[in-house]
Amino acid sequence: MKRIILFDGVCNLCNSSVQFILKRDPNGNYKFASLQGDCGQMLLKKHGLNTNLTSFVLIEDEKVYVKSSAALRVCSKLVGAWKMLSIFQILPPFFRDLIYDVVATNRYKWFGKRDSCMLPLPEWKQRFLD
Numbered sequence: 054m055k056r057i058i059l060f061d062g063v064c065n066l067c068n069s070s071v072q073f074i075l076k077r078d079p080n081g082n083y084k085f086a087s088l089q090g091d092c093g094q095m096l097l098k099k100h101g102l103n104t105n106l107t108s109f110v111l112i113e114d115e116k117v118y119v120k121s122s123a124a125l126r127v128c129s130k131l132v133g134a135w136k137m138l139s140i141f142q143i144l145p146p147f148f149r150d151l152i153y154d155v156v157a158t159n160r161y162k163w164f165g166k167r168d169s170c171m172l173p174l175p176e177w178k179q180r181f182l183d
Contacts, residue, residue, distance in 0.1 A: 055084075057182065058127065059096060059110035062087025066156075066164040067109070075177050077131040086182040093182075108157065120157075121149035 058074065061067040071085055086093040088106060097104050100117045111123035118126050122142070129139035141149060156163075 055112075055114060056082055056130075057084045057086060057096065057112045058123075059086055059088050059093050059112070061107050061109075061160075062089050062093075063167045064160055064164070065167065066160045068167070069164075070109070074127060074131065075180065077133060077135060079132060081180060082130050083127065084180055084182050090182075120146075121153040122146055124153070125149070 058071070060071055074083060075085075086096060088094075088097070088110070094104050096112060097106060097110075100112065100115075102110070102117065102119075106119075108119045109123050111118040111126055113126065125139050125142050128135045129142075130136075
C-alpha cells in the first residue's frame with residue numbers, strides 16, 4: 054500500500070508533525086513530500102487539487118484525504134496510543150475541519166515559519182520524495 058503525506062514545508066508545526074510521524078512509523082508506512090516541492094506540486098496536479106493548497110494531504114492508494122480526515126487516518130497507522138485519536142473520525146468532517154481550520158489559519162502566528170523547507174535527517178532521507 055502506497056501512502057504519501059504532503060505537508061507545508063515552511064511551517065514549523067507541519068515540520069514538527071512530520072518528525073512526530075517519522076518517530077512513530079517504524080515500518081515506514083509513509084513517504085513525505087512538501088507541498089512546495091516539485092514532487093508535491095506534481096502530486097497535487099495529478100489528483101486535481103489546487104497547487105496553492107496549504108492543507109495536510111494524505112494520498113493512500115491513489116485516494117486523497119485532506120485536513121482532519123488526513124490527520125486522523127495517519128494517526129490510525131501510528132504505533133502507540135495515537136491510534137485512538139482515529140475515533141474522532143465518527144464526528145462529521147465539517148465539525149472536525151472547523152477545528153483544523155482554526156489551527157491551520159493561525160499556525161504561522163502560533164508556531165512560526167521557516168524561510169525554506171526542512172532537510173530530513175540522513176536516516177529519514179529515503180522517506181522523502183522531492
